Amino acid sequence: MKKSRPRKSKKQLSKKIGMAPGSLVYVGSMDANAAQLAKPIVSVMIYDAAELTEQILSAEALANFKLTDYSKAGKKVWLNVHGVHDAALIKQIGDLFHLHPLVQEDILNTEQRPKVDEFDDYVFLETRCFRYDQAAMTMDSEQVSFVLGRDYLLTFQERATGNFEPVRTRMRVSRAHIRELGVDYLAYALLDSVVDKYFSVLEAVGDASEALEEVLLHKPTNTELHAIHQLKHVSIELRRAVWPLREVINTLSRNENDFFKPTTMPYLRDVYDHTVSFIESLESIRDALSGMMDIYMASVSQRVNLEVRALTVVAMLFMPATLIAGIFGMNFHEMPWLADKDGFWWAMGLMLSIALVMLTIFWRRQWLTSQS
Amino acid sequence: MKKSRPRKSKKQLSKKIGMAPGSLVYVGSMDANAAQLAKPIVSVMIYDAAELTEQILSAEALANFKLTDYSKAGKKVWLNVHGVHDAALIKQIGDLFHLHPLVQEDILNTEQRPKVDEFDDYVFLETRCFRYDQAAMTMDSEQVSFVLGRDYLLTFQERATGNFEPVRTRMRVSRAHIRELGVDYLAYALLDSVVDKYFSVLEAVGDASEALEEVLLHKPTNTELHAIHQLKHVSIELRRAVWPLREVINTLSRNENDFFKPTTMPYLRDVYDHTVSFIESLESIRDALSGMMDIYMASVSQRVNLEVRALTVVAMLFMPATLIAGIFGMNFHEMPWLADKDGFWWAMGLMLSIALVMLTIFWRRQWLTSQS
């Protein structure tokens, strides 16, 4: 699990320096998050168009699991693992399905960038899934790995997020379309639900960004500066996950391969279109965030301007009057007006006249409105 | 329908999370806009060089509509739908013309980016059309979908904008050139009218941008800051629509395909040239908007400078005089000038001299002109 900010447990990849490649060590954080399971859960769906069996595999059941039992019977198998911090379990499943040591390592190393690797018997996909915290403007990410064989699909999730529930629900429907099709279509459906999830994050970020804009144009404070910065972090994180994912899906949907059937191709291209569309929206939000930083700067400068002006106005109104008061406070033996009965009032009138002249000048120059 | 800013109904795409692909749900906003029809209107033009039949299809007529009736007779069919929020209707038409479920979904999902998808029996195009509000500097966009078969053309517009009227008018002319040519030429003509519409938006944005520049160089206020920001939003929106459209038209005009005849190719290349030209003009406007932000910042800084200077000038003129007045207001028993008959005037003269010396210095340094 990876948090866009703040991150606590950073020394993750450095754990592995100097180890042999394929050394199986969980690289991720084992926090006390309720969503992360102390013990990984291995669930399996065995299905064809007619029938669906669903079960949680105990350690024992997993040890006795044989893929060929089902594939010979024309059944398709979807095995899902919640929680990948148990290296021994991953190795057990990996060996069961003959996964390359580097693949097993990638599943455990949850800081992978999205990628696709084709092997003779399966194709391996890495993706990231996000959870956005609207209040803190931070984002969690977890790694979701897919191994697609000819008659089975393995999925590995860091946490029990319920992201795949809607697909499960669709599968449970009697004689569902999704059960008639192969595991490649199931893989597509899950991938699609991952990408759909991105859009909900994007919408939240876009809403936050637009709300910020409103405030920024009128009364920007440090809070907004902080928020822009947070959103930038989130958008950088999203970007890092989706650009390579786009490449991955593009690779799958363009090239011939043994694992995705031609009829599934249009669906993959549809997910591809979604990722491209996502990227373009994200870039627009990034452009908007850049523009907001500029507006923040402009607003602050503008306000310095208004306050220097306020200071100048005050100084110009009071300094002449203060000087006049000072002059009539001098102790010369002979000074005009002092002995006059209305001298004081003339002096006051003089002060006031100068202040009024000043105000007129300011008013003409529109220095008295707070509009720049 | 999508507004560049402000947008009200944002949770549109998230409606679809977890649904099966091809689930037909209208993704767009059903506002009370007069231009959007409560009930979609399906109109059809059946034509060849000699004859043109035009009619509004009722639900019943649509149910009985058979394409082969016309194609066998060598007639060409253009079926246009105004309003795409009725998922059942889109499904009915989609099934009538054997459109792929994903195509039907794209027609309903009005947040699509422009794209082209080729199928065996038709080619599917997504485009966006804009309506710019000059006063508010905001922009509406609607999705316009094209399905081009071998002897029919389907078009789907979100609203009744009248964008296609000029083409209809040209078709109604007896033995019009456009009726002699195939539906591919008709598709081109409609696409061309969509792109032509972009240029009118571009001209409005360009004019607004130039008007802003004039003001910015002389007297920038928060209003201009806000306007630059609006125009940037509009230009980002335009950009997102036209870049992929360029790719779409490029694909169509370069590759061999079954739906556009070789004689139509030069026309497609002409539209392609328009999109490239549009993009280049848009980039120039974007560059200009960036430059305007810089000028805004420079102008504000410049004004802070002028006002700090004004403050300094005032302080330098009054502070010495105030000090002199203060000095002659001290209560020492023995002070020079106090008893002199002209002492007061000497003091006043001293104040004035210092002020004049200061003014001379300021004048020499050109601090008294408002030109920086």
Add this chain to the structure above:
Amino acid sequence: MKKSRPRKSKKQLSKKIGMAPGSLVYVGSMDANAAQLAKPIVSVMIYDAAELTEQILSAEALANFKLTDYSKAGKKVWLNVHGVHDAALIKQIGDLFHLHPLVQEDILNTEQRPKVDEFDDYVFLETRCFRYDQAAMTMDSEQVSFVLGRDYLLTFQERATGNFEPVRTRMRVSRAHIRELGVDYLAYALLDSVVDKYFSVLEAVGDASEALEEVLLHKPTNTELHAIHQLKHVSIELRRAVWPLREVINTLSRNENDFFKPTTMPYLRDVYDHTVSFIESLESIRDALSGMMDIYMASVSQRVNLEVRALTVVAMLFMPATLIAGIFGMNFHEMPWLADKDGFWWAMGLMLSIALVMLTIFWRRQWLTSQS
């Protein structure tokens, strides 16, 4: 004719919205510019190595003009049109040489970006030519179209600018090298003169830019801000014309085509080198203009700094003295120094001492020099 800034007649392209493609309407501005002719002038040069005939074609002569009369005799034909606002004339010439309606439209639409279109019987080139106004830092552009057939060359200029005169002069020389070669070499020679013209604009812009830099580093005002902005506009305009022109010439000089002979290819590559070189110089000027904007901002900030400092210095010099004067102006019955004979001078000495201490501090901090 297009002005980089300010432009008057902007609604040019929108004239054509909804018209059929190939509708012949002049898109450009018909201003009272002396250089633009009320009536277009059609001039023709018929030549081979031995002979050169030059004439202005009247409407009648043009109606009777037959290309085959000359091509059969091995003569080459260069027909030039000054002024393209007469749609009927362009149509007449276009039909005479069997030009595609879209080509005729492009010739009339003077807002085209540079491009090349190859047809069976001719190749069509669009280019732009510039005229820079050094005082106003603005730039006019006009469209120059070339139609190169196997034994003829058509050129269309918006105005009578005299750009082609040097080439005409070279042709008039008896048995000139240029007359021995084909019309493709003539087309090259004219294209070369167009590109050469760009460099004179570039030099003017570069000179203006360097002159600005000198001023900016010393005494920047709003005038310089305005000038930088103008030059940026001009450079954007140049850029938009030359990037596609580079592509055009690259296309012609790399690909085999029927219209340019292999011996002319090195010459085309030479023009290509010029456009690349032009673009690189232009990018350098653009970089310099960006840097100048930064320097402008830095200079203004620097000056705010100096003036705040001036204000601080003045305040620090006068405030203590004013306080001392105020203190000795208090009306306490018993105060030190007041009754002393030299009390006044002691007070004055105190004021002066404080001022001198302040000045020493400022001098040490180098606050008294105007160098930051």
Add this chain to the structure above:
Amino acid sequence: MKKSRPRKSKKQLSKKIGMAPGSLVYVGSMDANAAQLAKPIVSVMIYDAAELTEQILSAEALANFKLTDYSKAGKKVWLNVHGVHDAALIKQIGDLFHLHPLVQEDILNTEQRPKVDEFDDYVFLETRCFRYDQAAMTMDSEQVSFVLGRDYLLTFQERATGNFEPVRTRMRVSRAHIRELGVDYLAYALLDSVVDKYFSVLEAVGDASEALEEVLLHKPTNTELHAIHQLKHVSIELRRAVWPLREVINTLSRNENDFFKPTTMPYLRDVYDHTVSFIESLESIRDALSGMMDIYMASVSQRVNLEVRALTVVAMLFMPATLIAGIFGMNFHEMPWLADKDGFWWAMGLMLSIALVMLTIFWRRQWLTSQS
């Protein structure tokens, strides 16, 4: 050895101007660093799956070393050199293994960018290795060269950094997997340890960058400005090393070559994935550093704003009171309030009232909180 900043010995490459290519001169700095050896150490590991011999070669042993002695026996040879400033030694080893003069030159010239060069009998790799100084935020880099033959591997390190120790440890294990495989796998393992090292630097830089962000949003000083600058330098340096390295590994892992066996290819692709991932994380840090610079600027402007406001508040509170005091200090013979018993208190009340009105206005405008 190269320090990102500050570098002392800069005239390194200019040592070689005018020399014949292949002239063997050490280009690097011979500082008194304890890690750099006065005398290079040549160590050799001769191994197969069954056996491993390890020794330090003396000058004499090296002179008598014959590769064929071992290769005929099916043994693999890894020869490592610590310290490359002894040109004669490099020439001796280079000649022993028939290395091209340019390769020998590259090994000595420690300012090389990462690259790969394939020769008939070996492939030559240049890489850089880093050591980050967390306190000073500076980074050392050293050059690590690989020469991979069919049955031998040469590695050249500038310093004895211990980077390769973990691999040595793995080799010393009896019948280790790594000893069963070829020298290509060994080369991969060392390359992998170099790239793993990069991640530890990246984590340190990322941590420093995040720590800076915290401070910047609250109380930025010159120290942070300096730190941002340092980190930018480090990230530029990292970037220069890793971009070409990515290309190098890509080249090796895509193309067929004689030196890396097909079974090693997935491992090379894994390192390639690491470099791509590294680059993306680095770019994110660079983006963050750019954003931090903006935040620094915004914070400073914000603070100028707050302090101008403080000044304005003070001036507005004291100037009116000072004027009133001045007025009642005037020496007019007839003035209101002066003779009143409570005149003084009325004046004081007037001063206070005005100050309170001012404070109310400021409080309403939220000028009294230090939040902008």
Add this chain to the structure above:
Amino acid sequence: MKKSRPRKSKKQLSKKIGMAPGSLVYVGSMDANAAQLAKPIVSVMIYDAAELTEQILSAEALANFKLTDYSKAGKKVWLNVHGVHDAALIKQIGDLFHLHPLVQEDILNTEQRPKVDEFDDYVFLETRCFRYDQAAMTMDSEQVSFVLGRDYLLTFQERATGNFEPVRTRMRVSRAHIRELGVDYLAYALLDSVVDKYFSVLEAVGDASEALEEVLLHKPTNTELHAIHQLKHVSIELRRAVWPLREVINTLSRNENDFFKPTTMPYLRDVYDHTVSFIESLESIRDALSGMMDIYMASVSQRVNLEVRALTVVAMLFMPATLIAGIFGMNFHEMPWLADKDGFWWAMGLMLSIALVMLTIFWRRQWLTSQS
């Protein structure tokens, strides 16, 4: 010869507007630079492994020069020209070696960008050579042209810079390796010396840049602003020369051609590596210069901040005291403290107390240290 800044003689390319291509006119500046020769010097080296003849060709000798005399004897010829402003001479040599008119023109036009043109009998290279003036931070550039035939090499330099001397020295050695190899290797050696020269400029620019950084972080003035600007100009100039040179050398080292032998290819690739490395170092310096501009701005803003704060501190210390003095200077008949014996000292104490309270506040807020 071209100066990066300031340039005096700018109207160089415009000299040629309207001329026929291949018109031989010297485009460059004929300044009184001691390094530029009034009369070009033509020197020739005729050599094979055994023998080397070196001579300065007089006009007469040149007229009688016959290449075949030497090539038949298996001799190789290197002809070098210092000074290219004599168009007649260039034409004479050009005709002697059958150079294309456009090549002759390029040699004379010293504002060419680096390029390569292959002809049947020779390959033509343009490069630029630099001379950096460390004090003024400006840079001269001169054009160096190469014509490489099968058994001869022509080189044309604008000035007698001595750049080629080290290669000459190597050739004069009896039975030098360089004399055993072909003229292609000689061309490589000269090209290598040109590129080596770039690095010395780069080191000077890098040193200047680092020296600036030191100053900038502590005490930036206008002088540094000016220096950053100069270095940016120099780096733009370098960039313009080296990017196309990289392409040139890449072209030569990848493609098969008749003029460079396979054994010379690794050497060309080595120069190519140098240019790539040069470009990357240059980009780093450019990044650093950009960062320095940001730091300059930040430092200036920071200083404005400090000085506004100083002003605020002074105002806050003196304004309350001045008000108190003003209050006790009022002329009310009845006022507290005035008649008290210690009234004056109480007033003074009040002033001092307020000042001390203020100072305590400032000290707590760390406003009294000059660190931000």
